[in-house]
Amino acid sequence: MRSLLIRQVNSLTRRAYSASIGSEVENVKPFSEMPTITFFKMVKESLPGGKYYNKSIKDVLQAFFDEFGEAVRIPAMLGNPEIVMSYNSENFEKIFRAEGTWPVRTGLDSLEYYRDTKRPEIYKDLGSLFVSHGEKWSNMRSIANPILMQPKTIKKYTTQVDDIAKEFIELMRKIRNDKSEMPGDFSNYINTWSLESVTAVGLERRLNLFDPNTNDENAKKLIKGIRDFFEMSAEYDGKASVWKYYQTKGFKEFLTVYDTLTDVILYYIDLAIKEMDQEKSTASESEDSILKKLLRVDKRVAVIVVSDLMLAGVDTTASAVLNTIYCLAKNPEKQEILRQELINILPEKNSRMTSENNKNMPYLRAVIKEAMRLFPVASGNVRQTTKEIVISGYQVPANTHVGLQFHLDLINEKYYPNPDKFLPERWLRDQSDNNSRAGVANPFSFLPFGFGVRSCIGKRIAELELETLVANIIRNFKVEWHYPDMKIKSTFVNIPDSEMRFKMIEL
Template structure:
């Protein structure tokens, strides 16, 4: 089963493990002593199917619950057998293994995922996806690397992100006006669906250079309605095809055809927005130059790169940022003393309630960043990821050959006392340098907290998402006290962790 093992890699791995707290990471040096792959515990197929049926322990439980259960039942490592065209997958729940995988992923980390999306892109829309650039989220290898290199140059530099503080500030204020008008100033509330509009409006402004006017019925762009419907359907159907047993690889069902149509509509809507921007760019004279945003920068390189990035951002950036935003609002509403501490930081920098937010001033706000980070720990939008490992590795004492798909689930670390003391409490201070100095046990190791992933395949939108959440918080907290009066928030763990149920934040005007 195991092909020839690559010793060089393993020695490199040992060299890399210089993490703050001393740890033993030399299992890889003893490859010959590692147990063979076939001895890894394997989930029984029939038992798994029964557990997924009504009455079974995984029925409607979501992915996080599934992995928590499996880790309790089998320990750090278990094999999910091949099923319905999906390969055999190793589930790994050890922090040590996670570190080994990430440190050995090389320049082309290969994520096994989104097969149906890849099918649509390669088979039905080669006009966009068939060239030298693959997609960012669903492609691997050199074609991924090529587009990802461009995306990094455009999306990651802080100055390119800061450029969007002003439009996002404007959108936040429109959002607040929308909430106020709806409730006639008596009972201001933010609902879960409002946050979805906020993230879509913000994302369109960043990656499509387009205001959809979702908070203004009169001026709403008609294509926006199509976009909202498609994004929602796309998400629900992707979850269905990716996570649930499906026969699409063998037979194209009605649902499969509908999914292809939704993808097509989504792509065509993105294309129409982008073509409009290209037209505007042609008409922009030198004296009338707009500030060049992310979309314009990408368009100058290649229109297909711009289209691919905009579609991938709709796919990867909306539900994640929405879920992160709801998570941080919830944590602050449930912890009024932390909310007040954050308000004091905000008012120190922006004492005037209506003062426009200045990107430079935002740099001096360590507590807001800690509040967001700590909320992402308790309510991470993304729980885990997968890699088809490029090199033979040893995980949890077993030999794992190159080419094996391994799913890791870092969310399982986030509420463990040994990694995060008082792990169920919301303590933003654990991320502040000065608190850690006085209280070293609060120090967090790098591989125990990866809300945006790690390394070259980590999230290219992380700075944008953080900036969006910061701008919204600054605007909300200097105007309102945020309260939560419902039962504890629940989260549905599908491709992204989605808060659900009665999401309702009460706003009390200050």
Template structure:
């Protein structure tokens, strides 16, 4: 759709707001992206999830106590939360201290995968997407709550985790309809909107269940280990909502990027083998532990993740509401107008990435720049998978550690190929998600 708009109308166009939506400018010009980001106020405003704000403020005030979280807050309220959360979530050592535990979860996933694979076909007997979501949920729950849920060693699906997964699927689908597309829900509650509220109730119920269990284990005499416990000592309400948002956001986003990365590597076996050389040097024996020291030098792995996020980022683009009057591509854009920056379209264009249709992790490796000309055309404002500036994704460091760890374990133990007749399919709700059959074949090394 974005390609169609660009071809028909050019690099900048305006959509008039309807049903309470603000006017929005679409831009395909990275110079405009830079202008927007360089002119942000101290509290940048982006597209919010108004239905979630409405739910937390109006439907369940007894749970949220006026704290709507980083996903939905704007202005000073957002700034106050972010200032409390940044030292906990954006400090590298606070996240990397969990490496050993996250690696342990990844190794448990490998054992589970071994038990679920058909030895004749190398195919998974279970739903691969569901299994990856359970891995992601187990991982983020440990960092958020310092709690193991036992999802990697379960004999059958965990009903609470599955309930959360199903409710998040409804949230992503319905929220797009009611928060992004024009909708009547602010005037009256439609049947679909009531389904969304029911999903929010389920998400709140499940996350509260896990949070309350974790709080029972707090040791007031010791330094807080989890994000929940660290934040609890600063602000109880912020701690609870932040832990909820981590459990909400940490399942589908990380699992989607993992599946996409595995897909691109399975479709490019020569790149997979190049990565495997790096991983064998890193771990001569497959079961050796990952440590702070041996994970410092993984340029090709990190290049693979970055190249995946160039092809298939979690979101098609980034959104801001202009905090002051701007001039974009020669047009005056008044304060208060929405600006959508179509990064994925440009990331998949030869105009900004030479040989953009090819999966080339080398373009991200500094030591390859002298011999890899595809690295030379990159504009830094075209590739922003985690956003930019004060509203950079708060979970960036955790997501990177989780992805690196699970990819090391999978590709150090298996050769992975794609045996589907069709390419991997995607659906685009609030995030870009892999969909359809996961036609991976796993060959034990």
């Protein structure tokens, strides 16, 4: 099935690509001629018996591509603007290059609504990273960039993130069954690892989630709230929904999820402020933690940025770890190559990862990239154009919302020879074999952390966490997979939807 999809993508893209280059300017067609799904068709196909009924977002997007090709207009519906859905890396480059200085990424309207109308005392005049636009977003990003994007700030967390990974390895030893398999709900454990790591970095707090005796009700609320957020936003933001006109019981519950998350984060920030007051630190400002730096700006700024880190940074990183381990379990020879690289740097199973030795792990980085290609955490993005551009031969006016659907190009032979194979080598420099991506690559076909000034602000944190846990797992266990292929569920991001019963054999 996957191979068939790859063949279809490759032949369609070859045709479309050769049509889109060359005499683009002469052959530009007006926007009105772009394939369009009518409002009527959209409603009809979304009802029981229709093509889009009860389908995941990803399947609906696939159905659009199958029927209309690589650019299609989706009508404005229920308060959402019209959007052009596009499916080709040459288009992605044009769209990103037309995003302007304050890129607009829509798609989380429920959170924007909640923050503006239900908690204006925190958000209204300040906005946020995740969902604000224009000057408000830019101001917040200018505050957060020097705090979160500086490699030297993130490096300071290397030991703590490694400690957490090592505690998690111990937990894995405890939860293995007599066949050395992880429990069916291993994804939930990985989620607790991800939350434990993000809170250690962003909130400067250990929640001790691996300790079965920990009974931190707020931590439990945080985990549940973040999971509910992903599920519910797929429903209320990812699909057509009436909430902008009429708030259903389900949508009101969603607002209480947002409220719980805000209150729990406020609670932890207040706790941190109290502890810091008592601490009387002698450290200089430049040595401050992320949280202290944010609090120096303003308490509300700290609440806003930390909330965004929690919402964006837990399920994403957890999904990336599971996907990477799955790819390694399915490709034992690649797992062994990685293990040899790790053994050179981490001679003992419990050797420390440091900000020095973790620079020398090119194969580990290539493995993570390749897993993100085959199993993208976010397989789409959205931008509003700031000028007229040509997409797949059609003129698209300025201020149009455009969706970028990456998943098809990630398995496109044009960019990735043997696209269905897990080949970390394609990401290594100086590769001269046929599978290397060097030379043919279009960087716009692989943007797991987005693009430009609005790209993922947590990228460095995510990479540190991912590399540290994957390295610790592979250094301690031989990982195997003895079940049917992993299924993926597309909520706001793509998450594994199988019981992740990895076999972890002690080395």
